[in-house]
Structures are given as C-alpha cells and as structure tokens.
Amino acid sequence: MSDHSVSAGEIKRRDFLYVATGAFAAVGGAIALWPFIQQMEPSSDVLAAGGPLAVDVSKIEPGQQILVMWRSKPIFVVNRTSPMLATLKEPALLAKLSDPNSKAKQQPAYAENWSRSLQPEYLVLVAICTHLGCIPGFKPNKGQVDASWQGGYLCPCHGSRYDLAGRVHMAQPAPLNLPVPPYHFTDAKTLVIGENPKGSAYSLSEVETL
Numbered sequence: 591m592s593d594h595s596v597s598a599g600e601i602k603r604r605d606f607l608y609v610a611t612g613a614f615a616a617v618g619g620a621i622a623l624w625p626f627i628q629q630m631e632p633s634s635d636v637l638a639a640g641g642p643l644a645v646d647v648s649k650i651e652p653g654q655q656i657l658v659m660w661r662s663k664p665i666f667v668v669n670r671t672s673p674m675l676a677t678l679k680e681p682a683l684l685a686k687l688s689d690p691n692s693k694a695k696q697q698p699a700y701a702e703n704w705s706r707s708l709q710p711e712y713l714v715l716v717a718i719c720t721h722l723g724c725i726p727g728f729k730p731n732k733g734q735v736d737a738s739w740q741g742g743y744l745c746p747c748h749g750s751r752y753d754l755a756g757r758v759h760m761a762q763p764a765p766l767n768l769p770v771p772p773y774h775f776t777d778a779k780t781l782v783i784g785e786n787p788k789g790s791a792y793s794l795s796e797v798e799t800l
C-alpha cells in the first residue's frame with residue numbers, strides 16, 4: 591500500500607486546502623495553493639448538529655479544489671474552468687464511463703445533467719470512493735495519470751478512475767459515480783451544503799453507497 595492510501599476517516603493533511611467545520615467556510619486568499627494549507631478540528635457539538643455548511647466559492651481559484659467537512663463527510667468543491675468542463679462532453683471520455691448520464695441514484699435530480707451540478711463551474715461531491723471508501727485524489731490535468739488521462743480523480747487505494755464530474759470509468763473496482771450532496775446557492779458566491787434548492791427534496795440517504 592502506498593503512502594497515498596487513506597480512508598475517509600484518516601484524511602491526510604496534504605489533502606486539504608481547508609476543512610470547514612463551522613457555520614461559514616471562508617477560503618482565504620492566503621491559502622490558494624493546492625494541496626494543503628490548513629486543517630481545523632471539528633468540535634463535537636458542530637459534528638452533532640450536522641447543519642448546513644456555507645462556503646464562499648469566490649475564493650476558490652479557477653481549476654482549484656477545496657475540501658470541506660459536512661456531517662463528518664469530506665466534500666470536494668471544485669471551480670471548474672471552461673477547458674475542464676469541455677472534457678465532460680468529449681466522446682472519447684463518454685465512451686469510457688460506466689454511467690455517463692448519471693442514471694444511478696447518486697445525485698439529486700437537479701444534478702442529473704451533463705455537469706452533475708447546479709452551476710457547471712462548481713462541482714460538489716462527496717469525497718468517498720464508491721468502492722471501499724477511500725478519498726480519491728484530484729488529478730485535474732490532461733495527461734497527469736497517463737497519456738489518455740483527461741482529468742479527474744484517481745482513487746489511491748485500488749485505482750478507480752472518475753472524471754471531473756465524479757463519473758466512474760467502466761471496469762473499475764468502484765461501481766458507481768461519486769455521490770452529490772444536497773446543496774444550493776444563496777447568491778453568486780455562497781454555496782450552502784446540506785440544503786436543497788427550494789422545491790427540491792433530496793437526501794444522501796437515497797444514494798446507493800452511503
């Protein structure tokens with residue numbers, strides 16, 4: 591097992607930009623570098639409360655990912671660039687995916703679309719591999735894993751591959767796409783994880799892998 595092996599309960603410091611545990615996750619300009627900047631331990635009362643978590647997405651640089659904690663679960667938030675989004679429609683990628691149209695119940699109806707998101711530029715995923723629960727590694731650049739790599743996630747435990755929408759490749763140990771948590775935006779920069787848009791009812795308890 592390589593030193594990249596990590597379970598959801600053993601998140602290594604380098605995997606964080608910021609771990610938000612309070613009511614508001616402010617990602618400061620001083621912490622713009624991937625992979626690790628700061629970690630905060632959640633208080634037991636915050637974990638127990640399990641309330642919605644607000645994240646200021648305006649501080650996430652284009653192409654950057656942050657990781658926050660919501661209800662003890664690691665959540666990826668990515669600011670996807672136009673080239674990153676363009677990969678999601680490439681026929682060569684779609685041909686590799688197990689569930690390119692997100693038909694398995696791994697997301698709310700409002701994210702059952704080509705970008706698996708409410709706003710294409712912002713990807714919000716539960717950062718738990720659908721195989722055995724490791725945290726996939728963010729590999730956003732083309733060619734970063736091998737010559738045909740189009741950007742996405744590579745699970746360090748058994749090598750499952752996902753694209754930049756969390757869609758799993760075919761013939762991987764992981765059987766399903768990464769889940770999307772309930773979320774909505776209250777304004778242009780405020781993402782709230784744990785609450786659906788008005789009129790939507792969805793809970794992570796509905797997905798097949800959590």
Ligand code: FES
Pocket residue numbers: 719720721722723724745746747748749750763764
């Ligand atoms: S836990 Fe991700 S491939 Fe096994």
